[in-house]
Amino acid sequence: MATKPQSGSTELESFLPQDNSGANGVTKYKIATNGDVETANLGEFDPFKSRQLQHPVSNVNTLTHLLKASLGTGILSMPAAFYSSGLVMGIFLTILVSVICTHCAYVLVTSAHELYKKSRKTQMGFADVAQEACKRGPPFARKFAPFAKQFIQIGIFVTYFMTCSCYTVIMAKNFNYVIDHYLGYEVEIRITIAVMLLPLILLAYVPNLKYLAPFSMVANGFMAVSLGITFYYLVEKMPAVSERPAVAPIATMPVFFSITIFAIEAIGVIMPLENNMGTPQKFVGLCGVLNQGMSGVTLVYILIGFFGYLRYGEHVEGSVTLNLPISDYAAQAVNILVGGAVFCTFGLQFYVCIDIAWNGIKERYAKQQKAANYIMRTIMTLVCVFIAIAVPTIVPFVSLIGAFCFSILGLMAPIAIEMFTFWEKGFGKYNWKIVKNLIVGIIAFLALIFGSKAAIEDIIAMYSNSPNATTEVLPIFGEEPKFNGTTPVAILARSILNGTTFGDIVETTLAPLNSTILS
Structure with a gap:
């Protein structure tokens, strides 16, 4: 059964939410903006009281x-x-x-x-x-x-x-x-x-x-x-x-x-x-x-x-x-x-x-x-x-x-x-x-x-092995052996990176071994 509008009010007014305040006989209504339609329709919602945590x-x-x-x-x-x-x-x-x-x-x-x-x-x-x-x-x-x-x-x-x-x-x-x-x-x-x-x-x-x-x-x-x-x-x-x-x-x-x-x-x-x-x-x-x-x-x-x-x-x-x-x-x-x-x-x-x-x-x-x-x-x-x-x-x-x-x-x-x-x-x-x-x-x-x-x-x-580097470079599949920076692997790697010829690579790579044998 429909509710009858109160005396002195129009049918439209019965659908408007009043804020129960008035001045000089003027009734105020709360009109919800588009972003607050849900809140206006469902009432005030307290998310903090409603939060349930295990x-x-x-x-x-x-x-x-x-x-x-x-x-x-x-x-x-x-x-x-x-x-x-x-x-x-x-x-x-x-x-x-x-x-x-x-x-x-x-x-x-x-x-x-x-x-x-x-x-x-x-x-x-x-x-x-x-x-x-x-x-x-x-x-x-x-x-x-x-x-x-x-x-x-x-x-x-x-x-x-x-x-x-x-x-x-x-x-x-x-x-x-x-x-x-x-x-x-x-x-x-x-x-x-x-x-x-x-x-x-x-x-x-x-x-x-x-x-x-x-x-x-x-x-x-x-x-x-x-x-x-x-x-x-x-x-x-x-x-x-x-x-x-x-x-x-x-x-x-x-x-x-x-x-x-x-x-x-x-x-x-x-x-x-x-x-x-x-x-x-x-x-x-x-x-x-x-x-x-x-x-x-x-x-x-x-x-x-x-x-x-x-x-x-x-x-x-x-x-x-x-x-x-x-x-x-x-x-x-x-x-x-x-x-x-x-x-x-x-x-x-x-x-x-x-x-x-x-x-x-x-x-x-x-x-x-x-x-x-x-x-x-x-x-x-x-x-x-x-x-x-x-x-x-x-x-x-x-x-x-x-x-x-x-x-x-x-x-x-x-x-x-x-x-x-x-x-x-x-x-x-x-x-x-x-x-x-x-x-x-x-x-x-x-x-x-x-x-x-x-x-x-x-x-x-x-x-680029710059002195300004803040992090040591390690090859992806293992760290190169260290022998005061003159191991054959280290010399070979540096020679290849520097574009040295094959003959120079062989000579520089074997140099530490020769000096070790002679000593």
Whole structure:
């Protein structure tokens, strides 16, 4: 039976939602915009109360994960970054980069919270947020919604998967740095990587972020102790501040931004952390988990960068641990602890890849999800480690991928998502949000260009045997034998690369053997 309109009202008015307020006899009605039709029809939706998690993560554990994601091995490169910016300028630029990266993570989460209400969902990954923002954004963006999701998913997966391969190389190098010192010869890095395969598979089996929290705590402890020991060496024989330039030449500033952005950036773990929180609304806010974590991270980055450059000046290495005396037990402990911290971090970074891959295939294995999940984790870890074994010189290539993906995914994508999400609400007085996002976009573009340029130059220098190379080149199927650089294999390889004639090759190759026989 139809409801009869109230006295004094038209039939049309009975279908309009009133807000129960009026002034001077005027009745007000709530008219929903196109983007909020679902919310208006179904009532207010609280995504946080509706979220149900089997293993909710506490604020403290979320903060622990965030610190581990941002306090990676990149912090050891901060003295080199300060060398490119100057002692005083480095402080201000580090704060600037941290504010930008934190802001982009912040707007990603706040946009997600807005989209939760509009779509009546309680959780969304980074890629889903991008897709939903396009679908509910301006008309020109809606057709790009499927592409946005696929682009974000592929970009995040490739970046973090290759980063995990790079982590296995970094672990092996840190362990070998100490092992080689005691053995008196260089252990093949591929052997060390292969030995770590089983522990990494077991680490990949950790099912969720709640059970990964202890590993992040251990990693934070290892990194804290190693940074403490490193800091002791930095302040031990500290020169006067006046001995270092306050501001470096502007031509070297892009190098600073490249190092710092890719060291601090952790956009890939932001949404997984938020999605697993029991109180996701506390992730953002003035004193939220995000701001607390990034404030501490920024302070540590400034301290290591400032005092590392002050201590070693122009002689600072790409990783400040390489400046430490390897014969000291404390310096050896630093390398072991850093390797252990990277191992524990592997699980958190790899979780991002597992989450993306599993969400893509879990519907196909509805009846055998547990077995399929463990098989997938095993295969992914095997591939990750085998890439590192096949190409131990992977680090510069990962830097190139990071320069491309983190500039787009970490800086450009969040501001685009914010623009599309709040398109109907506007961009504030004088459109200040547009101006703000334009500035961030310019910085992201410069980071993309100069970061990619630096990575490509490093790759070229590495494979041209340039003294500027930062990574040792190893052939794919095995490291060449070493005999003070004059082994027959080494001489033969160099002769071929230099275009020497066959006769000269034979002569130069046999020369060491002749001298050995005659002696």
